[in-house]
Amino acid sequence: MAIVHLIDLAYEIAQKEYKDGTFSFNQLYTQLNSKANANSHQQSIGEVYCELLQDPRFTYIGDKKWRLREFLSDDQINNISESLYDIQVEGNTDENKTKSIIEKEIDEEFDEAAEENETNSEL
Numbered sequence: 864m865a866i867v868h869l870i871d872l873a874y875e876i877a878q879k880e881y882k883d884g885t886f887s888f889n890q891l892y893t894q895l896n897s898k899a900n901a902n903s904h905q906q907s908i909g910e911v912y913c914e915l916l917q918d919p920r921f922t923y924i925g926d927k928k929w930r931l932r933e934f935l936s937d938d939q940i941n942n943i944s945e946s947l948y949d950i951q952v953e954g955n956t957d958e959n960k961t962k963s964i965i966e967k968e969i970d971e972e973f974d975e976a977a978e979e980n981e982t983n984s985e986l
Contacts, residue, residue, distance in 0.1 A: 870914040872898060874931075877921070883934035887927050888912060889976045896980075908980050912973055923947070925965070927972045 873895045877886060880894065892911060915921050915929070922932045924943050932940070947965045 869895060869911060870918050873911070873915065874918070874920050877929075877931055881931070883931070885924065885928040885930050888915065888929065888972050889979055891915075891929070892976055892980070896983075908977055909973070912976070916969075923965070923969070925968065927968055 873891055876894050876898065877891060880886070881891075892908060895911065916923070920932055922930050922935060922940065922943065924930050925947055935943070
């Protein structure tokens, strides 16, 4: 029996459950965690999130939403990249000057997923 890496399992779940639609990391992680536990795989939420960020099959589209890259046109990918990375953050705090909006969204999404994971593991 071949070993399936969690990111590949996440991709299979995204293809099956979300097809060309959007999904949140929390949705994907919850499904991945339930399937992975059944197969005795264990990986921290941070490791899964890092793998998702690095895997070219997944595209963060903003507003805590993800899509599979295969369902996006080149123009859509370019528009997403421009809107996410060409944002000027205004404000007086040092944090606003050093963090882009995309980094804040990713941090918030990761924190929410970690809190949900803690709650689930306490049950």
